[in-house]
Amino acid sequence: MMDSPSYMLSKIAEKDNLTVYELFFGPNHPGMHGNFGYVLEMIGTEIVKVRPNAGHLHRGFEKLMEQKLWVQNIALVPRICVADPDPNEVAYCTAIEKILRVDIPDRAKFLRTITLEMSRLSSFLMGMGALAAAVGLYTAMNIMTADRDLILDLFEWLTGARVYHMFSIPGGVRNDLPDGFVERLYKVLDHLEKRLIEYDKLLFENPIIHKRLKGLGYVSKEDAVKYGLTGPNLRASGNPYDVRVDDPYAAYPYLDVRVITQEGGDALTRAIQIRLEFEETINLIRRALKTMPEGEIRLNLGNLSALKVPKGEAYAKVESSKGEFGYYVVSDGGMKPYRVAVRGPSLPAGLLLAQKHLPKMKIDDVAAWMASLAICPPDIDK
Amino acid sequence: MSLGDKSVYSPLTNLKNLFKKPMTVKYPKEILKVFPKDGVSPIYRGLHTNDLNKCIGCGMCQRICPFDAIEMKVIGENEQGRAIKKPVVDYGRCSFCGFCVDVCPTNSLKMSRHYIYKVKTVKSMSAKEEVEHIKQKFKLLPDESLGDDIGYNTGKTKKILG
Numbered sequence: 001m002m003d004s005p006s007y008m009l010s011k012i013a014e015k016d017n018l019t020v021y022e023l024f025f026g027p028n029h030p031g032m033h034g035n036f037g038y039v040l041e042m043i044g045t046e047i048v049k050v051r052p053n054a055g056h057l058h059r060g061f062e063k064l065m066e067q068k069l070w071v072q073n074i075a076l077v078p079r080i081c082v083a084d085p086d087p088n089e090v091a092y093c094t095a096i097e098k099i100l101r102v103d104i105p106d107r108a109k110f111l112r113t114i115t116l117e118m119s120r121l122s123s124f125l126m127g128m129g130a131l132a133a134a135v136g137l138y139t140a141m142n143i144m145t146a147d148r149d150l151i152l153d154l155f156e157w158l159t160g161a162r163v164y165h166m167f168s169i170p171g172g173v174r175n176d177l178p179d180g181f182v183e184r185l186y187k188v189l190d191h192l193e194k195r196l197i198e199y200d201k202l203l204f205e206n207p208i209i210h211k212r213l214k215g216l217g218y219v220s221k222e223d224a225v226k227y228g229l230t231g232p233n234l235r236a237s238g239n240p241y242d243v244r245v246d247d248p249y250a251a252y253p254y255l256d257v258r259v260i261t262q263e264g265g266d267a268l269t270r271a272i273q274i275r276l277e278f279e280e281t282i283n284l285i286r287r288a289l290k291t292m293p294e295g296e297i298r299l300n301l302g303n304l305s306a307l308k309v310p311k312g313e314a315y316a317k318v319e320s321s322k323g324e325f326g327y328y329v330v331s332d333g334g335m336k337p338y339r340v341a342v343r344g345p346s347l348p349a350g351l352l353l354a355q356k357h358l359p360k361m362k363i364d365d366v367a368a369w370m371a372s373l374a375i376c377p378p379d380i381d382k
Numbered sequence: 383m384s385l386g387d388k389s390v391y392s393p394l395t396n397l398k399n400l401f402k403k404p405m406t407v408k409y410p411k412e413i414l415k416v417f418p419k420d421g422v423s424p425i426y427r428g429l430h431t432n433d434l435n436k437c438i439g440c441g442m443c444q445r446i447c448p449f450d451a452i453e454m455k456v457i458g459e460n461e462q463g464r465a466i467k468k469p470v471v472d473y474g475r476c477s478f479c480g481f482c483v484d485v486c487p488t489n490s491l492k493m494s495r496h497y498i499y500k501v502k503t504v505k506s507m508s509a510k511e512e513v514e515h516i517k518q519k520f521k522l523l524p525d526e527s528l529g530d531d532i533g534y535n536t537g538k539t540k541k542i543l544g
Contacts, residue, residue: 072448075479146405153416153423160427160493160534166479174484175425180418201392305446305485 006045006362019043023363027056031134031367036377038354042363050358052351057381065340070096071169071304073337078164080342081379084123086115087320088327089168092340094249095329096170098314104299106251108172110292113251115158115167116318117285118185121192122151123321124278127374131271132203134367135212140202147195150188157181170307172298182289189282196279204275213267217357217369220265227356228348231323233373236273237265243319255287267372274374308335322346322374344379351380421495426533427478428497430471430522436490439467443482443491451475452482455523471522473499480534492535 026037037053061080065073077092078085090112097104125148132140152162157178159165167173203209219229224237234241242259244252260276262269301307311333317326323345332338350373357369407413413420422428444452451474454467469482469491483491501519503512 068448069446071481072446075448075477075481149405156423156426157417160423160425160480161478164477164479178424305442305481 020048024053025363025366026053031370032377033130033370033375034377036350036381038358038366040358040363040366045363047358047361047363047366050355052354054351054377054381057377059382061382062340062342065337067336069305069335070307070309070337073340074166074169075164078166079378080344080382081320081322081325081376082163083126083376084119084321085164086112086119086167087318087325088342089166090116090250091316091318091325091327092329093168093170094318095314095316095327096309098316099309099312099329099331100170100301102171102299102301104172105296106254106293107176107295108297108299109251110254110288111173111177111297112168113255113288114185114285114292115155115165115173116250117281117288118151118154120281120321121278121285122148122155124274124281125151127321127371128199128203128271128274128278131209131274131368131371134371135209137203137206137208140199143195143198143202147192150191154181154185154188157184169298169304171301171304172296174298176297185285185289189285193279193282196275199275204272209271210268212365212368213271213372216267216361216365217353217372218266219353224265227353229323229353230345230348231319231321231374232273232277233270233323233349235259235261236270238263243317243324247317249316249318251288254291255284257284267369270372306335308333309337317343320345322376322379325379342379342382344376344382346373346375346377347380349373350375350377419495422497422533423495424533426495426497427480427493428495428533429473429493429499430482431492431494431532432469432522433490433492434468436488437468438488438490439469440487441467441469442485442487443469446481446485448479448481449475449477451477473520473522474517483534484536486536489536493533495531495533 020041020043023040023042024037025040026032027035029037035056037056039051039053040047041049059079061076065076068076073092074089077088080088125144129141129144129148132138132144155165156162158181159167159174219227219233219237221238224234224239229237230241230243238261240259240261242257243249244257245259258280260273260280262273262276309331311331313328313330315326315328317324319325324343325345326343328339328341328343329337330339353373358366361369414422417423439454441454444454451472452469453472455470456465457468458466460466478493480493483493499520501516503515507515
């Protein structure tokens with residue numbers, strides 16, 4: 001204790017009357033995802049106070065969407081979350097379809113579901129990789145990044161682009177599965193399932209991650225609801241809530257979605273939650289591919305560049321890899337949205353929970369804490 | 383998930399990676415071989431290519447473009463003395479969403495599988511001139527064609543808009 005770096009630093013600081021100092025964790029910090037920051041007040045290596053420093057990533061999406069045609073916004077919404085772009089497109093399109101009161105063809109629903117689940121896989125791989133990198137296990141991160149590329153290849157084949165797919169449009173999806181796609185997807189899923197053994201060895205059974213994450217950032221069952229956490233973070237605290245089951249959209253009513261819940265609520269439980277949901281997502285894609293019907297992939301809504309949405313408002317929510325992505329769309333009957341409000345899943349954890357958890361935490365744990373809660377700054381700071 | 387006892391030989395299992403193919407390719411020499419056609423996906427949304435004989439200069443692509451990347455440029459006059467307009471794509475603004483291809487009524491505007499755009503700069507240029515030079519060059523002009531390797535186009539998929 002006497003010769004620990006924290007103790008030494010605080011002693012040096014006391015001597016110079018610099019007990020409390022300010023540290024900018026981000027926007028330029030290797031442990032930070034995106035241009036976001038926390039201003040930490042520190043004593044030695046211990047955090048005393050935290051102030052989220054948002055604004056570097058503000059691009060005015062919600063206002064920008066009011067100035068573009070309904071269909072033009074499809075090119076804009078995936079940029080709100082880079083790692084998991086499809087929930088944005090699907091939520092935005094579902095909200096428009098709710099106002100239009102149309103029901104899209106079943107095959108389009110299944111295609112949306114498959115892209116959503118593929119996007120979830122790629123986002124989980126990135127999330128697990130970020131967690132691994134935050135505790136210094138870079139081998140796991142490299143392997144996961146390479147495996148994520150296989151999913152991006154499939155996206156490229158299906159939609160024409162690797163990251164910003166712009167696949168869903170009001171009334172359905174843009175193109176059908178190419179020949180040989182399903183076989184390739186099965187192959188990739190088998191590969192990922194085999195890789196899980198490797199991930200377990202490298203990451204989830206690694207003593208380092210158990211020592212670092214056990215007890216870090218504990219969220220109780222009540223607190224998770226109180227703070228408004230959603231997705232895997234909520235389920236890791238023992239609350240069985242999943243938008244796919246409780247308020248199903250796309251093809252989820254036809255599929256049997258298994259909700260995984262765990263008791264625990266600390267960072268280790270959340271990490272294992274992601275790993276268990278990753279396995280379940282692979283099975284879910286297989287089930288969706290088996291039950292996918294043939295048929296039309298798009299409703300004919302006329303010329304989409306002249307689409308007029310009748311007066312009304314709708315809220316559509318989608319379960320993304322980080323939690324509930326919600327789009328509240330208001331139309332005044334014109335060619336452009338009157339108002340679009342976006343509910344990002346990282347907001348409660350990134351802004352509110354940070355102020356409860358980070359004080360009394362060591363500076364080394366901040367990056368791991370952020371990765372365990374899957375905080376994605378672009379959807380805090382839209 | 384428990385921390386089981388690991389074999390003494392477990393570090394040696396990593397040696398199997400010595401005999402595996404690398405994950406990456408050396409780009410100009412090797413091309414990715416994951417798609418039915420080598421390189422990028424068959425419907426890749428890359429740089430545009432426009433068939434000037436088919437293009438009627440209607441300006442639908444300019445209207446649908448979410449980021450104002452397309453400008454209709456006058457390239458001449460027809461017999462009645464009306465201006466002939468063709469689209470010019472500014473790649474500084476383009477987001478490669480492909481809506482301009484979807485909306486094209488004659489299927490003349492397509493996207494190619496090319497995605498690297500090179501601009502030659504002259505050494506003697508000042509910094510300001512260089513910026514202007516790149517601004518002018520970073521565009522698809524009507525007389526340019528990348529038509530040999532077509533990616534995303536509405537002939538391959540069903541028509542969406544219009």
